[in-house]
Amino acid sequence: MIDLAAYAGLFASAFIAATIFPMQSEAILIGLILSDRYSLAGLLLTASVGNTLGAVVNWLLGRGIERFRNRSWFPATEDKLEKAQSWYRKYGKWSLLLSWLPIGGDAITVVAGVLREPLPTFLMLVFIGKALRYGVVAAAAISAAG
Template sequence: MAFDLAAYAGLFSAALIAATILPLQSEAILVGLILTGDYSIVALLLTASVGNTLGGAVNWILGRGVERFKDRRWFPVKPAQLEKAQRWYRRYGKWSLLFSWLPIGGDALTVVAGVLREPLPTFLVLVFIGKAARYCVLAWVTLHLS
């Protein structure tokens, strides 16, 4: 197994950016690195999971301060949409963060968790579990289909 810092840094960066509100896919990079057979699967999974979790934490931080801008004309979310997301999070609670990996709505969950002041340690643990589970399934499928 090789240790190529650039490969791991690239995967980490892609996973971090993909978890923010910016569109990027880290799954393709992970699959590509797995298929080379040159890297430790465990190291790849940890790298992607930590990067993606920290990207979610960026959203949590944005959520902590987003409400002060909700009445601005340029704000991308209508007050009714923000209230709907908050009601949904209040209904399902912190456990919904296990689904923060979902391509639709996952990033919104992490922002709303910040808006509603979910404690950061709880946030990080639940988001990491969800995102790591997704990457593990992806790695398993990749290894068994290749």
């Protein structure tokens, strides 16, 4: 029987971690992997989809940046936005593969919205980057557990 609560919790933590709220989903993923009660593929897919959809929130904020830019809860400062825009203009859509980075990753996803990156391209590249990151985290956890 599938424990939907565990998958839902992982999805929620991964989703929130990709938005403006500080949260780490990796610890939850590692705990579920080490419990050896869940499908590794299912956990990786759940975390990757949740984190990607959370990044869509940032993309949407970027699309409406002029309305939200000066709000205290906005996920990126002016400096971070300028840096991310410069990075994005230099490397283009391929910079979305680095959206998983703990510093600057959220800003890249916001800037993708500001610069009107098409949503299908955004989803594909962000998902690839985030899935690779969760794959590395899972491999490290499994390796460390022996």
